[in-house]
Amino acid sequence: MFARNAARAFTAPSARLFSSSSARQTKVTVLGAGGGIGQPLSLLLKLDPLVSNLSLYDIRGAPGVAADVSHVDTPSEVNGFAMENLDAALEGTKVVVIPAGVPRKPGMTRDDLFNTNASIVRDLAAAVARVAPTAHILVISNPVNSTVPIVAATLEKAGVFDPSRVFGVTTLDVVRASRFLASVSGTTPSECDVPVVGGHSGPTIVPLLSQVAKGKGLQGETYEQLVHRIQFGGDEVVKAKDGAGSATLSMAYAGAKFTNSLLRGLNGEKGVITPTFVKNPLFADKGIDFFSSPVELGVNGVEKIHPIGPLSAEEEKLLEACLPELKKNIEKGKAFVA
Ligand SMILES: NC(=O)c1ccc[n+]([C@@H]2O[C@H](COP(=O)([O-])OP(=O)(O)OC[C@H]3O[C@@H](n4cnc5c(N)ncnc54)[C@H](O)[C@@H]3O)[C@@H](O)[C@H]2O)c1
Numbered sequence: 001m002f003a004r005n006a007a008r009a010f011t012a013p014s015a016r017l018f019s020s021s022s023a024r025q026t027k028v029t030v031l032g033a034g035g036g037i038g039q040p041l042s043l044l045l046k047l048d049p050l051v052s053n054l055s056l057y058d059i060r061g062a063p064g065v066a067a068d069v070s071h072v073d074t075p076s077e078v079n080g081f082a083m084e085n086l087d088a089a090l091e092g093t094k095v096v097v098i099p100a101g102v103p104r105k106p107g108m109t110r111d112d113l114f115n116t117n118a119s120i121v122r123d124l125a126a127a128v129a130r131v132a133p134t135a136h137i138l139v140i141s142n143p144v145n146s147t148v149p150i151v152a153a154t155l156e157k158a159g160v161f162d163p164s165r166v167f168g169v170t171t172l173d174v175v176r177a178s179r180f181l182a183s184v185s186g187t188t189p190s191e192c193d194v195p196v197v198g199g200h201s202g203p204t205i206v207p208l209l210s211q212v213a214k215g216k217g218l219q220g221e222t223y224e225q226l227v228h229r230i231q232f233g234g235d236e237v238v239k240a241k242d243g244a245g246s247a248t249l250s251m252a253y254a255g256a257k258f259t260n261s262l263l264r265g266l267n268g269e270k271g272v273i274t275p276t277f278v279k280n281p282l283f284a285d286k287g288i289d290f291f292s293s294p295v296e297l298g299v300n301g302v303e304k305i306h307p308i309g310p311l312s313a314e315e316e317k318l319l320e321a322c323l324p325e326l327k328k329n330i331e332k333g334k335a336f337v338a
């Protein structure tokens with residue numbers, strides 16, 4: 001893909017997206033592969049050396065996307081599956097990534113997508129429960145704060161829920177926090193790994209800037225504007241796309257990055273830690289049993305859930321605003337399946 005004399009220039013970004021420390025390889029299935037996220041995500045997964053087999057499914061267009069992506073000269077096999085072949089797409093898969101569902105238009109909240117996306121995600125989760133009950137499920141479809149509890153409850157109903165195998169992908173918030181803090185502090189994103197905890201919508205997104213050297217001194221308007229931009233980065237893209245959807249390319253990058261982290265953990269690499277929205281005991285005493293906090297990924301998926309660490313006074317307030325809304329979103333998801 002890259003010319004020999006250009007290789008140096010490309011080394012840094014590709015190393016940041018894909019890190020491969022082990023030889024074991026895995027079958028990955030994308031549900032919603034024909035969409036705005038699904039297509040670039042499928043391409044990026046085709047480039048991941050830890051993916052041996054890529055299975056692409058959508059209710060429209062997946063065979064075409066698969067034919068196209070399959071010509072890329074990396075070792076993995078690619079197969080496309082049309083609407084009626086969902087079971088075949090899931091056969092023998094270890095990791096299922098779900099970006100199926102409708103995106104926002106200007107003026108909508110993520111919760112406004114619930115009525116359409118809840119049943120899409122529930123039905124896909126039921127198929128995974130039936131065909132690939134031990135697969136790891138990575139949920140991208142919004143509203144993530146509700147769709148993850150929907151997936152968990154659906155698996156629970158089918159008697160196959162394992163909390164170490166269900167993840168809400170909140171990596172785009174981490175990617176944005178890193179990129180935006182780098183701009184504000186005049187550094188590079190690699191120096192700005194900001195833990196982002198909570199959920200994935202506006203005030204439920206809680207960036208912990210005080211835990212990063214480049215972020216801890218920020219105050220006043222600079223701090224407030226940065227927090228707002230991280231919490232509402234999605235709206236920025238929805239507005240700029242002006243009715244044509246929400247973040248797709250940066251989300252595909254974030255989805256491929258999280259998938260690679262999980263695959264490295266599954267392959268036995270130690271110390272792979274990243275925030276993700278999982279069944280989480282940290283705020284269970286407040287009735288909130290799903291929460292994104294830094295999670296160590298290992299051979300079984302979730303290996304260890306880390307605490308969120310010390311918070312500044314501002315972050316305490318952000319967390320206070322996050323919890324009630326997150327609780328509502330989680331309960332709405334659970335009620336839908338019940
Ligand atoms: N987690 C995040 O950070 C994040 C970021 C961006 C977007 N999203 C969400 O991801 C979802 C997809 O966004 P998009 O821009 O790719 O939308 P899109 O409309 O471009 O693509 C969605 C795809 O899902 C497919 N689909 C619909 N029902 C399906 C089903 N039952 N089975 C399989 N495929 C089905 C559609 O055919 C379409 O190809 C949206 O809900 C969006 O809000 C999440």
Ligand SMILES: O=C(O)C[C@H](O)C(=O)O
Nearest residue numbers: 104142233234235246247
């Ligand atoms: O904003 C959206 O609706 C899509 C996504 O959740 C995002 O954060 O970009």
